[in-house]
Amino acid sequence: MAQVRNKQVILKDYVSGFPKESDMNIVDSTITLKLPEVGKVNAFADNPFEYMSNLIIKVIAGFGVSKVLESGNPDYKEGDLVWGFSKWQEYSLVPSTQILFKIEHTDVPLSYYTGILGMPGITSYGGFFELGTPKKGENVFVSAASGAVGQLVGQFAKLHGCYVVGSKEKVDMLKNKFGFDEGFNYKEEPDLNAALKRYFPEGIDIYFENVGGKTLDTVLLNMRVHGRIPACGMISQYNLTQPEGVTNLAHIIYKRIRMEGFNSADFFHLYPKFLEFVLPHIKEEKIVYVEDIAEGLENGPAALVGLFSGRNVGKQVLVVACE
Amino acid sequence: MAQVRNKQVILKDYVSGFPKESDMNIVDSTITLKLPEVGKVNAFADNPFEYMSNLIIKVIAGFGVSKVLESGNPDYKEGDLVWGFSKWQEYSLVPSTQILFKIEHTDVPLSYYTGILGMPGITSYGGFFELGTPKKGENVFVSAASGAVGQLVGQFAKLHGCYVVGSKEKVDMLKNKFGFDEGFNYKEEPDLNAALKRYFPEGIDIYFENVGGKTLDTVLLNMRVHGRIPACGMISQYNLTQPEGVTNLAHIIYKRIRMEGFNSADFFHLYPKFLEFVLPHIKEEKIVYVEDIAEGLENGPAALVGLFSGRNVGKQVLVVACE
Missing domain, CATH: 3.90.180.10 (Medium-chain alcohol dehydrogenases, catalytic domain)
Known part of the structure; x- marks a missing residue:
């Protein structure tokens, strides 16, 4: 031995x-x-x-x-x-x-x-398609948009015919590499609410949540009626001794928003279907x-x-x- | 004329x-x-x-x-x-x-x-059955439990074989009139978390949300995996100039919770089905x-x-x- x-x-x-x-x-x-x-x-x-x-x-x-x-x-x-x-x-x-x-x-x-073919892949796929229930032409906002999951959600949303805006430091990459319609660096936006109103004058249908805290609080103000928030992560909050208070939750009622937490294991049963979807896109370089x-x-x-x-x-x- | x-x-x-x-x-x-x-x-x-x-x-x-x-x-x-x-x-x-x-x-x-046969009735029915997706034996918590909606949700949950606890001033009424398993007066509980742990040692599967704010924040700590929060109202928050901050939203991710706002109009199409369900219960005095x-x-x-x-x-x- x-x-x-x-x-x-x-x-x-x-x-x-x-x-x-x-x-x-x-x-x-x-x-x-x-x-x-x-x-x-x-x-x-x-x-x-x-x-x-x-x-x-x-x-x-x-x-x-x-x-x-x-x-x-x-x-x-x-x-x-x-x-x-x-x-x-x-x-x-x-x-x-x-x-x-x-x-x-x-x-x-x-x-x-x-x-893309492992945990973040199936997480993005299940979170966006199963919980986000996107429709063509809807408005999608992705936080932490160049991360392991965010970059995929943005590309899935574009393939599905949605308008997609991402928030992350690397704006160039969001637009030029991943094909987001718009991107902004949240660290350069002193007023996130103004930024969201600029990119989503008609509001957000799907917010793919990766960061939590003040971002979520501001997004809630900008959601549309029957909006969906697949909640994948809240990385800004996990390691705070006292997490930030989210004050705009009443908008979940005003706008009848569905917010749902999940992890990859919730969608493992979809893995074969996911591979069938994603492998051709990788090979044809429609997804990077x-x-x-x-x-x-x-x-x-x-x-x-x-x-x-x-x-x-x-x-x-x-x-x-x-x- | x-x-x-x-x-x-x-x-x-x-x-x-x-x-x-x-x-x-x-x-x-x-x-x-x-x-x-x-x-x-x-x-x-x-x-x-x-x-x-x-x-x-x-x-x-x-x-x-x-x-x-x-x-x-x-x-x-x-x-x-x-x-x-x-x-x-x-x-x-x-x-x-x-x-x-x-x-x-x-x-x-x-x-x-x-x-019961109007807006609060269809609201309770749709919120509890459609969004709460209750299973027999699950643990249900209802806030504002003797109100127009809460009293119905509690009775629907009991009819469905759930364990139900309500929070409201009139504890006697919750237990003796509406048949809740337990009830407590939130105004007499200095530590809501301790109260919830006492009534739900194994956690809450469905929280029917009527009040928001600190109640919601404490409930989030006590939800079970794949719990559901039909969000009907947040009456404690609507008229505050500065709503209370909810700090425990990361539990939506940890426990893969689904929280969904709604109003009666989302379920108007179910009204005939609802009447078929509720009228016999009223006539047989199984619902008061x-x-x-x-x-x-x-x-x-x-x-x-x-x-x-x-x-x-x-x-x-x-x-x-x-x-």
């Missing part, structure tokens, strides 16, 4: 507030590669979601792409590539109850299975996907911290190992 | 903040009873919804029961009883575009068409309905003001005229 080094990124302690690099350590543990199932982490996405839910996990966890080294489960065999929930370490023992999606299409970058790739577990903490200040451009990916 | 006195309740001016009796005047105007359509107001419900939406309406408006005196619309004839949107005055000229429901069943009190009846337009202002301090017990009805 081979015992090997297993480099890991661990949280030193329960973290309150926004994470700092000094909250994390890179350690060399060892692992014995034995059954039932051992997967080698091949590429890894640092994913804020698990961090934010304040689970006490010593090794940081997220969604990643792995290669199966050995398996006691007949559904997986040595050499299979999979994506799913895993940890920030070189080798993981994966319980058989844990959902892993087998990767069948390898004519796209493997890292896409941490993004921008990744911000950091190399090596050692650079994971800095990449994670960067997410909370909006430093990443596109989906933040952390490469643990390459074949 | 007969000209008659038409007593009215009017707003003196735009009102900010909670309404006071001195904001309203009782005036004697005159009206000429002429075609196309004239209805005599027979009984009238003072309805906070229209008031709160800050429409500049000189004569206060709401839902009421009327009798048709003359009609140019072949769907209505003299003597027909109708319910729908009308005004706080003795006689109204109703435009033919306005939806009026003809009253077919008169073996129940006519005032019920301002409540409590009204708080004020007599005479002169007493309308006091009744309206009372709604905002929770003074009413049951549906507030204002009788304008009896046959």
Whole structure:
């Protein structure tokens, strides 16, 4: 039974507030590669979601792409590539109850299975189409619009015939790379309400919510009757000791707005349908996907911290190992 | 062409903040009873919804029961009883575009068409069954639980096999009259979170929202995964210059909660189905309905003001005229 080094990124302690690099350590543990199932982490996405839910996990966890080294489960065999929930370490023992999606299409970058073809992909697809119930010609606003999810929601909305505006630092990228109709940098808008009224003089039908707090509060003032707010994340709020108060919720009643929280697992059953939809678009270059790739577990903490200040451009990916 | 006195309740001016009796005047105007359509107001419900939406309406408006005196619309004839949107005055000229429901069943009190068989009834039915999507055994919390809508939601939930707790001053009535499993007086609970944890140790599946603000904020902490919040009203917030900030909205994401605003018009198409459901329950006394009846337009202002301090017990009805 081979015992090997297993480099890991661990949280030193329960973290309150926004994470700092000094909250994390890179350690060399060892692992014995034995059954039932051992997967080698091949590429890894640092994913804020698990961090934010304040689970006490010593090794940081997220969604990643792995290669199966050995398996006691007949559904997986040595050499299979999979994506799913895993940890920030070189080798993981994966319980058989844990959902892993087998990767069948390898004519796209493997890292896409941490993004457009993985958790963020199915999240964007389910959140936008199932909860957003978009109609052609509707007005869509996306916050954190160049992120792992936002960039896809914007492109899905354009493909569906919607008018789409995104908010994020990289306005050029929103318009020129992802094809948003308009974009603005929220950090350069002293009056968000004025900005929204400028881009949505007739109001917003769908707000794809990634940030929460004051942005949500201002968007509520600009929603249309029967508007929808698929709530994917509220990254501005998770690590605040005292979250910002949202004062305009009565607009949910005035305008009969539907706001619904979700995560990727709510839409896993749609994954085959999603692949059928998205793979041709990728191959025909009708959808692009921008990744911000950091190399090596050692650079994971800095990449994670960067997410909370909006430093990443596109989906933040952390490469643990390459074949 | 007969000209008659038409007593009215009017707003003196735009009102900010909670309404006071001195904001309203009782005036004697005159009206000429002429075609196309004239209805005599027979009984009238003072309805906070229209008031709160800050429409500049000189004569206060709401839902009421009327009798048709003359009609140019072949769907209505003299003597027909109708319910729908009308005004706080003795006689109204109703435009033919306005939806009026003809009253077919008169073996129940006519005032019920301002409540259980009118706008509050269809609101409770649609909000609870369509948006709440209740399952037998689920945990339901209702705020403003002895009000026009709350008392019905609680009884619908019990009929559906749910566990139901209501919040309102009149705890006795909630339990003994409406059959709620538990009730508490929010004014006597210094710690609402502790109260909710006491009554819902396993959390809340459906929160039927009538009040908003701090109540909503605390409920969010106690919702279960995939919980639903049909948002019918936020009466604690409408007339505040600065509404309370709701800080726990991230729980909408953590718990994948669906929150949806609505009003009765969203469910008007269900009215025949609703009558089929509710009339037998009324006749078999499986559903009761409590009204708080004020007599005479002169007493309308006091009744309206009372709604905002929770003074009413049951549906507030204002009788304008009896046959």
